[in-house]
Amino acid sequence: MGEAQQGDAGAGQAAQAQWQQDESGLRLRLSGDWRGGPLLPPPPEPQDSTDPLGAARPLLLHVDGQALSHFDSRLAAQLWALSRSRQQALNTEALPPGLRGMLDLAARQSAGDTPNGKRRPRWLTRIGLDWQARYRRTRDTLAFTGELLIAVYRALRGSTAMRGEDLAQQLHATGPASLPIVTLVSFLVGLIIAYMGAAQLQRLGAQAFMADLVTIGVVREIAALMTGIMLAGRVGAAFAAQLGSMQANEEIDALRALGLNPVEHLVLPRVLAMALMAPLLTTFAAVVGMLAGMLVAVGIFHVELLDYLYRSSKAITLAHAGIGLLKGTVYGVLVAMAGCRQGLHAGRSAQAVGEATTAAVVQAIIWIVIAASALTIAFQRLGW
């Protein structure tokens, strides 16, 4: 770090430190070469002096470094730590200019600081803070849902501030861009359902019913569920990351500061895009899933093609198709809401954006599973 004014004469001397107590207080004498990190010896117990009025006052810690030949920032850091731990200011007048300059600057810059670490709150406080955070999250979610409903209402009345370009961009990102992954997963899931179903039906000699199993299963439940989960991973996460980054860059604050509603500008196009594209993707996934089932039935279990197609067409009813499409739409909207809600309330750091993205996917899947259970029970009760 530096060397004292006396040149290299003392370079060979070993580092030495000696504590002394004199009338001016505690004094630390340093000499020799302090490069490379030798450690300061622990100081003797502090002795407080009193002023003429009898009030205790902190002593200065005198450091005499006139015999220092060389030093580095490790010595400066040790002297600083010593000063902090004893809560005594350093008297640096007898130090070489380099060391004195650094320590004086640190003292001036840190005037009034209390460098003690943060205290961990007690367990009761932690429970309280945890519940407070849960309450705040629930309140934010309800407020977000309310704002979204108002934005949808304004859009239906034709007075929305949403830009058409934003909606078009989100329609593309949500729909066509999702086709490859939807195709792949739906095909494979259709294949699995057909295989598993056929294995059971074959034991009863009822392979012909494969068409009913695959068609009803895929159209009514599986296509919507798989599409929802894929959208959660692909689109919901992207929504959270986009809005989270905008939050970190203060772009959302800039919208609010201009008097613009971020829900109308950012959330509504994403939710609408998802509401429009999710049923289309669900339909597409159902067709691909049925095709995969047909390939298994005809190619492997030797079901007649025309027989399969006939049974398939008889199995699809308006209720099955409608329920499948409704579920797909509900799941899509929930995914969009989870992504946008987490993104809008993300923190202002890269880590917070990552956490918001993860939370969006987890929340979307939980919401999908809850909605799937509720809808399935409701439709069964209704006899649909």
Place this chain on the structure above:
Amino acid sequence: MVAQPQQALPAPSPLLRAEDLTLAVPGRVLQQGISFELQRGEILVLMGGSGCGKSTLLRHLIGLQTPAAGRVLYGEQDLAEADDDTLAQLRRQFGVMFQGGALWSSMTVGENVMLPLTEFSELDEDAAEQMARFKLALVGMEAAFDELPSALSGGMKKRAAIARAMALDPPLLFLDEPSAGLDPLSAASLDELILNLRDHLGTSIVLVTHELSSIFAVADRALFLDAKEKTMTALDAPRRLLETAPEAVRLFLRRGETSGSGGHA
């Protein structure tokens, strides 16, 4: 010194040499014909209007971007031709403060400053914490040791980033707009710190800044990048530039001369 491999920097002066650099982004040349030398213990300020390529030049100097033409030399080592080991060794010899601070958001401020110390020095955990606290104290940030960067203001992040850049006492510091966004007193303290590092530690510093008062307070020489001419149009001590530099540079500096002359030292 905490960082041991000092000898990795080639010995003879100058410390850093840029030879006829051309800086380009895809489809556009930002600057060309940039040549200068940085002497040991010198403070060189890179200045110029917004978008002229100051930060881009700095990225070229630390090897994050490769020049379209020309060379950056540390001693006799061409940065573009250095293999990974040499490049890593060279980079340990300089500290970099990025424009936005670039603190790692998953770590506390203290952990940010301690990471280079625990990775590249032989200090144990306690000694590294002592060093980190001292470096943070130098920039007035010791109280934020346990805070996450997300809890800091923009100016505080910059100060913590300077502490991280100085953690290993590097012989060469690159600071990208360190005083932008700081209050005047903090900016003056920062100038004082920069001068202290130069005067007492012999640190060479390349400073990108718009702050004219800082330029006059700390710079040994200032290099002016002209966005219209797409090249450097001046390189000299700031006060001499006021008399000898082209009109555009003098206009740029004149506003700061009054504030700088009566400002902090």
